[in-house]
């Protein structure tokens with residue numbers, strides 16, 4: 001356990017000094033550099049103006065301390081080396097190798113590679129963040145890359161371009177799900193069909209599981225090619241640890257069989273830092289502190305922040321958090337209680353004559369009708385509700401007592417303070433755009449009643465699946481369609497909007513997680529003003545939510561039409577493609593191109609731009625008019 005307390009830097013120093021660690025992690029034998037291979041490629045990331053993190057992993061034949069040399073050059077032939085060094089790795093950090101190359105020039109392309117004995121790693125290409133003279137920056141924005149759902153064609157398509165400087169991964173870089181259908185076999189069936197079954201086969205929940213999962217993903221040639229091609233800026237979402245996680249647990253974590261959530265969380269984070277090219281928190285700081293700001297000259301500040309482990313309160317749960325509808329009854333005559341239907345009646349009664357009664361509803365008509373006959377209520381309660389009757393929830397009370405509670409958060413108090421300070425600093429420094437890299441979607445998306453939208457004949461098969469049936473039924477309440485996104489935390493979202501408005505930020509939110517493409521105009525809940533624009537990317541591979549209802553194109557058309565008309569924030573919705581967003585920024589404009597791949601089921605694919613949106617400073621920036629092109 002003491003190992004978790006030692007950071008990578010201390011460990012590497014100890015390995016290099018060839019001393020046994022005081023905490024007893026083993027007798028560091030002489031560093032060896034023979035017989036180790038590079039099977040997981042190279043990577044770079046967490047760029048600064050004068051520094052960059054370089055990454056690789058070695059696979060030794062037997063347990064040993066391995067010495068690894070690295071070099072960084074100005075040219076792909078490595079004839080002009082500008083930095084080099086020697087580091088070491090060992091089992092304690094899963095043989096991953098991470099170094100920070102510094103004293104570099106801003107906005108400069110570099111090439112790097114590692115050496116271990118006679119073996120040389122494949123070369124990588126990277127760049128530093130640009131300085132104030134930057135004219136243009138090209139970002140590719142991705143999320144949700146489940147290995148089993150398909151080939152990483154989206155990664156390959158980005159790696160093949162020459163207009164992208166930095167890859168922004170908004171999370172779900174790996175998935176913890178199992179390869180069998182027991183428990184969390186999300187994607188298991190597709191994995192079997194494609195020969196891309198998760199390793200290990202069980203749900204990842206311990207350190208060794210997460211490490212093996214990263215190792216599997218990093219043997220993928222397309223992901224390797226993308227890492228070798230450009231630096232990554234990353235943040236985790238939930239699946240790097242467990243589905244729908246929050247500060248003190250996760251929907252997919254069972255303390256009975258999997259033990260303490262905090263142990264699992266720390267194992268997941270340790271593996272994340274081992275396998276991804278980013279700096280680790282300073283000594284003594286908790287592992288979940290990943291919040292950071294990246295400046296692209298005066299063009300944009302990009303904020304990346306944890307939305308899971310620092311301050312998030314538990315998600316709304318339909319099984320425990322819906323408030324019941326209660327009707328006050330006049331019990332003056334205990335033999336014949338009467339529903340109180342007006343306030344005058346209520347006011348003239350003594351308190352002890354009033355009782356709140358749980359109210360069944362007849363839901364067979366246009367809108368749910370409460371049953372107010374007391375004898376009938378008692379009878380329904382006793383015999384159980386027949387088909388067509390339900391205890392319809394009190395949605396107003398559900399909102400006011402639970403959803404809108406200001407103590408519910410996505411960001412910790414300190415994160416909100418950090419965000420405000422960094423945004424104020426960026427705006428006052430004359431930076432054109434403030435980009436929020438949000439793992440989850442920010443827009444307001446009240447559910448349309450999908451039981452009325454989809455004709456039964458269209459979705460007949462999925463109605464036999466209890467999961468989809470339940471999901472459909474719940475849309476009748478009109479609550480947020482995703483309770484795990486910002487929409488499930490409206491007060492926390494409003495606080496972010498207030499930060500943006502107080503500081504006059506020109507804010508673009510880039511978001512992941514939903515497995516669909518969106519373009520949203522974010523409206524302040526109080527005065528309805530547009531406060532920002534959201535470009536939300538689809539998944540690299542993970543299955544879109546509406547695919548649960550089949551593959552009839554009419555399903556997607558109906559969902560897309562309904563969401564754009566029903567939700568004020570939603571201006572564009574694509575429910576059928578996997579892909580990424582290419583974001584090209586200058587000090588005057590922000591151009592988002594939504595790039596889709598036609599398939600993830602074969603290695604051959606085509607890309608197609610399905611939408612293009614442009615904001616310009618002249619037309620009011622992210623709160624102004626938006627130019628849309630949908631081919």
Ligand SMILES: [Fe+2]
Nearest residue numbers: 144172513542
């Ligand atoms: Fe995802």
